[in-house]
Amino acid sequence: MIFKKLLAGVALSLLAVPGFAADAPVAMIVAQGGLGDGSWNDTANAGFEAGIAETGLEGRAIESNDVVAQGEEIMRRAADSNFGLVLSLEYAHGEPMEGLAPDYPDTSWAIFNQVRAGDNIASVLFGEHQGSYLAGVLAAKMTTTEGVEGINPEPILGVIPAVKSPGIDKFVVGFIQGAKSVNPDIEVKVGYAESFGDPTKGEQMANAMFEGGADIVYHVAGGTGLGVIAAAEASGHYAIGVDTNQDGLAPGHVLTSMVKRVDVATEELIKAYAADKFPGGETLKFGLPENGVGLTEMEFTKDIIPAEYLEAVEAAKAGIIAGDIEVWDVSSQGYPDFYN
Numbered sequence: 132m133i134f135k136k137l138l139a140g141v142a143l144s145l146l147a148v149p150g151f152a153a154d155a156p157v158a159m160i161v162a163q164g165g166l167g168d169g170s171w172n173d174t175a176n177a178g179f180e181a182g183i184a185e186t187g188l189e190g191r192a193i194e195s196n197d198v199v200a201q202g203e204e205i206m207r208r209a210a211d212s213n214f215g216l217v218l219s220l221e222y223a224h225g226e227p228m229e230g231l232a233p234d235y236p237d238t239s240w241a242i243f244n245q246v247r248a249g250d251n252i253a254s255v256l257f258g259e260h261q262g263s264y265l266a267g268v269l270a271a272k273m274t275t276t277e278g279v280e281g282i283n284p285e286p287i288l289g290v291i292p293a294v295k296s297p298g299i300d301k302f303v304v305g306f307i308q309g310a311k312s313v314n315p316d317i318e319v320k321v322g323y324a325e326s327f328g329d330p331t332k333g334e335q336m337a338n339a340m341f342e343g344g345a346d347i348v349y350h351v352a353g354g355t356g357l358g359v360i361a362a363a364e365a366s367g368h369y370a371i372g373v374d375t376n377q378d379g380l381a382p383g384h385v386l387t388s389m390v391k392r393v394d395v396a397t398e399e400l401i402k403a404y405a406a407d408k409f410p411g412g413e414t415l416k417f418g419l420p421e422n423g424v425g426l427t428e429m430e431f432t433k434d435i436i437p438a439e440y441l442e443a444v445e446a447a448k449a450g451i452i453a454g455d456i457e458v459w460d461v462s463s464q465g466y467p468d469f470y471n
Contacts, residue, residue: 153405155215156189157182159397160205162220163293164327164353165194170374171353171393175220178394182401190401203227210235216404218397219243222298228252239409241400243393244298245462251411255396256462258418260305261451262389263349264458265426266371267309268447269387270347271317272440273369279435281367281384282346289320289340289348291359293327297462302351302373302389304461304470309447311469312456320345324355333358341366347386349373360385369432382431392423420452 159179161172176192183190193209195201202224209217210231218241219228229247232240239251246254270288273279290306292299307319320343322336333355337348341362348363349371350356356373357380363370364381372378372388379385396417403409417423426444429436450456459467 153215153407154188155213156191157216157401157404158190158209158212158214158218159192160198160209160217160219160221160224161192161194162222162327162353163198164355166192168327168354169357169377169380170372171391172220174375174391175393175397178397179218179401181394182398185398186401186405188401188405199223203231206240207231207234210238215239216241216401216409218400220393222296239404239411243396244301246414249412251409253400253410253412254414255393255400256414256416256418257391257393257396258416258424258458259389259391260301260308260458260460261419262391262424262426263302263305264309264312264451264456265444265447266349266387266389267306267311268313269426269436269440269444270306270349270371271310271313272443273386273436274317274347276437281369283344285344285346286314286317287320287344287346288317289322289337289345291322291324291333291336291340291348291350291352291356293324293352293355295323299351300466300470301461302349304459304467306349307470308459308467312447313443318344324352326355327353329355330358330361334362337362337370338366341368347371349389372427376427378427378429378431386432386436387426387429390425390427392417396423419448 166172198221216239225242225245225247228242232249232252241253243255275286276282290303292303310317320340324332337359340348347369350359351373360370360381364384369386372385374391377388
């Protein structure tokens with residue numbers, strides 16, 4: 132449905148050249164939750180590995196048990212170790228990166244999900260709010276559908292974000308806005324897990340939401356979300372995955388996944404750096420118009436989703452791209468009145 136083309140409109144795709152100029156190694160700092168989260172970190176790592184394979188550069192993924200508190204130290208150590216490009220997947224690294232980048236003018240830096248100033252910093256934004264809006268439309272349509280096993284008559288949905296932050300709440304608010312565009316009276320339960328790496332807690336929280344009347348729960352919680360998916364499968368209800376295609380983790384019980392092409396963004400940044408065309412000082416956008424976010428093909432659930440629901444999702448997508456539907460962006464607009 133969504134990813135039939137790979138970001139054809141993104142300017143970075145034009146940077147591929149036969150030869151590469153930069154030869155200093157590249158580093159990618161892994162975010163909270165670590166590798167193996169089946170989501171944000173793993174998706175980015177796939178692009179990281181593809182980028183270093185294509186360019187022939189040496190590369191290293193850096194993990195830390197305290198990646199937030201030690202952020203500045205980790206980044207300085209990477210630059211001092213002569214990594215020519217340092218990409219950080221950790222949202223909390225934005226401010227310290229902006230502060231230390233001037234100390235390393237010959238190092239290229241990249242931060243995701245926010246904009247930071249600096250001639251040697253590339254900021255990468257995704258339209259998570261837009262993709263989450265589509266997920267909210269689909270979930271709100273499905274939640275009261277008669278005759279579907281695991282769906283009850285109550286108009287109740289759930290969202291389990293890992294932590295409260297503008298970068299994460301961008302998903303949450305977009306989802307709620309999409310759901311309320313279908314049914315203004317729908318209830319959306321929100322519970323913060325306070326962890327990206329605790330699937331047991333994710334499972335417990337999802338079960339509580341299912342017992343409270345929700346039949347579809349959207350997770351924005353990295354590895355914690357694996358527990359949400361497990362709970363959906365065990366209870367016979369539904370989860371919505373995030374960042375990568377998680378539909379196959381519990382076939383038939385992951386309604387869809389809201390996919391972010393951080394793999395493509397990461398790979399293209401490495402290629403641009405290798406070609407001496409790194410977009411320092413620029414903000415790169417990967418939203419719905421660029422096919423940078425969207426829903427999966429729903430391989431395992433399409434047979435239970437009425438065609439008119441899928442048409443409603445496509446109509447919402449077209450409206451967002453055309454500018455007829457404005458989805459609230461917490462990261463740039465703050466919090467709306469409808470979300471407390």
